[in-house]
Structures are given as structure tokens and as C-alpha cells.
Amino acid sequence: MAETLPRTRRAARVVLAGVAWLAALAILLSLGTWQMQRLAWKEKLLADIAERRTQAPAALATIEELARAGGDVDYRPLTVTGTFEHGRERHFLATFNGQSGYHVYTPLHLDDGRYVFVNRGFVPFDKKEPATRADGQIAGQHTVIGLARSKLDGKPSSLIPDNDLSKNVFYWKDLDAMAASVGIAPAYLVPFFIDADAAPNPGGLPVGGVTQFDQPNNHLQYALTWYGLALALLLVSGVYVWRWRREAA
Numbered sequence: 001m002a003e004t005l006p007r008t009r010r011a012a013r014v015v016l017a018g019v020a021w022l023a024a025l026a027i028l029l030s031l032g033t034w035q036m037q038r039l040a041w042k043e044k045l046l047a048d049i050a051e052r053r054t055q056a057p058a059a060l061a062t063i064e065e066l067a068r069a070g071g072d073v074d075y076r077p078l079t080v081t082g083t084f085e086h087g088r089e090r091h092f093l094a095t096f097n098g099q100s101g102y103h104v105y106t107p108l109h110l111d112d113g114r115y116v117f118v119n120r121g122f123v124p125f126d127k128k129e130p131a132t133r134a135d136g137q138i139a140g141q142h143t144v145i146g147l148a149r150s151k152l153d154g155k156p157s158s159l160i161p162d163n164d165l166s167k168n169v170f171y172w173k174d175l176d177a178m179a180a181s182v183g184i185a186p187a188y189l190v191p192f193f194i195d196a197d198a199a200p201n202p203g204g205l206p207v208g209g210v211t212q213f214d215q216p217n218n219h220l221q222y223a224l225t226w227y228g229l230a231l232a233l234l235l236v237s238g239v240y241v242w243r244w245r246r247e248a249a
Contacts (some may be wrong), residue, residue, distance in 0.1 A: 025233055032226035039219035046215065049075045053147070053213075060116070063148050064190065073148040073192055075211075080116060080194065081143045082108040086130055088182035089120075092170040096122035096210055102169075104206045105178060105193070108144060116190035117178055118144055121206030136203025147211055149193040151175045 057077040067073045084106050091102040101124040107115040127133050155162075155172050163170045165181050179189045198209025 021233075021237060025230055028226050028230035028233065032223045032230065035219045035223035035226060039217070039223065042215070042217045042219055046217065048072075049213065052076050057145050060110075060190070063192075067192060072150070074150040075213075076148045077145070078148050078194065079143060079145045080108065080110070081141060082110045082116070083141055084118070084120075084138055085109055085115075086137045088184075089130065090117070090170060090178045090181065091128055091168050092119075092173060094122065094210070096207065099124055101125050102128055103210060105170075105173075107179075107182065107184060108142075108194075110190075114188045114190055115179070115184050117175060117193050118146070119149070119193060119195045119210065121196060121201070121208035122210050123206050127205055133203060133205040136201045136205045138202065144194060144196050145199065146194045146196040146208075149173075149195050149211075151192050 052075045055077055057079040060078055060080040063073050063076055063078045066076070085108075086106060089104050089106040092105060094101065094103045096103075099122075101122055104120045104123055105117045106120050108118050109115055123133060130137060152173055152175070155174075161171045163172065163174055163177055165177065168181075170178065173193065175189070175191070175193065176186070179186070195211040196208040198207075201208065
């Protein structure tokens with residue numbers, strides 16, 4: 001009886017070790033496979049963006065109809081006409097060509113009474129205030145050609161600071177907060193942004209055409225890492241079993 005108990009315990013430990021080994025291997029392989037799926041998704045997304053950018057600019061109404069139908073409007077070229085309300089511009093902390101400053105988001109007042117926020121482009125820190133770049137504040141009706149940019153569902157990361165509405169400094173592009181901070185009701189707000197193209201500004205600033213197209217795509221590297229760890233687990237386990245059987249013999 002005393003001899004049977006240690007054998008039972010050893011058998012239980014072997015079973016537990018085997019279950020843990022299988023679980024670890026399954027997790028590593030599933031993570032690698034998930035990254036391969038993410039790789040396929042990212043490659044398709046980048047191809048879709050590249051294809052969209054070559055399309056002719058559509059009317060704002062066409063892009064809005066696509067959005068209402070649940071389609072992806074991100075990076076779709078469009079054209080819209082309205083009047084900029086420069087006194088309501090919002091400032092998003094950003095960099096451009098190695099220089100730090102702001103992207104200037106200005107409400108464009110449409111003929112139907114609604115507003116769409118247009119990212120007019122980049123200004124350096126010392127040109128944050130509109131009075132310092134008065135020549136670039138376009139007056140009257142103006143046609144904007146640019147790319148639709150989707151509204152964010154929330155803060156991209158907890159590491160990003162909260163937007164400072166009192167100083168008009170946005171650390172993430174919260175469309176609802178931008179609109180509310182200048183008194184634009186949701187019913188009068190187009191539910192996405194527009195990034196203006198690189199057409200020269202008569203006053204030089206803001207500098208348009210600041211849309212970033214490069215997106216990180218490290219999923220293959222991550223997949224190879226997880227698969228590599230799974231292979232290492234198999235090799236280490238194989239060596240251990242070989243030594244154990246050799247000692248048992």
C-alpha cells in the first residue's frame with residue numbers, strides 16, 4: 001500500500017505535466033495562427049486603402065450614404081463645399097515632417113445647416129492661435145477635396161492623455177467632444193472627419209495633405225515568434241523525454 005501511493009502520485013504528476021504541456025503548445029500555436037489571420041486582414045486593409053485612394057472624389061452625400069449602410073468610409077476621396085468657421089477650430093497635437101505642432105480641425109458650415117470637421121493641415125506650435133496666420137483663414141464659400149476619415153469609437157489607449165478642452169488641445173481625435181466644445185449639436189454634425197488634400201493654402205498655413213498612410217504591419221514577425229516558441233517547446237520536451245527514457249533504461 002505504501003509503495004502504491006508514491007506511484008499514484010508520480011502518475012498524477014505525469015498526467016498534470018502532460019496536460020500543462022499540451023495547453024502551452026495549444027496556446028502558442030493558436031497565437032501564431034491568430035497573428036497569421038491578422039496579417040491577412042492587415043494586408044487586405046492596406047490593399048483596400050491603396051485602391052480607394054485612386055478613386056475619383058465622390059460627393060459628400062455619397063460617402064454619407066455609404067456610412068449609413070454600414071460601409072467603411074475611411075480614406076475615401078470626396079469633395080464638399082461650405083464656409084469655414086475659423087473661430088471654432090480645434091487643435092490636435094501632432095507631428096509633420098519631423099516638426100511638432102498641431103493639426104487644425106475647422107468646422108465647415110454646409111448649405112443645409114450642418115457641419116463637417118475638416119483637418120486643414122499642420123501648423124507649428126507658435127502658430128497655434130489663428131491670429132498668427134490670418135492670411136490662411138479662407139473666407140466665403142470654399143470647396144474642399146480630401147479623404148473621409150472615420151470617427152473613433154473611443155480613446156485608442158489608456159496611455160494617451162485626456163483631451164484638454166480648456167486649452168483647446170486634443171490628444172486623440174474625439175469628434176463628439178470637438179463638436180460639443182464649440183456648441184455644435186449631434187443632429188447638425190456629419191459623423192466623420194475630412195482630411196484636406198495638399199492643395200496650397202493662400203496664406204501658407206495650415207499645410208494640407210497630412211494624412212498618414214503608413215500603418216505598422218508586424219503580424220508576420222509576431223506569428224513567427226509564437227510558432228518559434230512552440231517549436232522550441234517541442235524540442236526541449238523531446239530532449240527531456242529522450243533523457244528520461246535513457247535513464248530509465
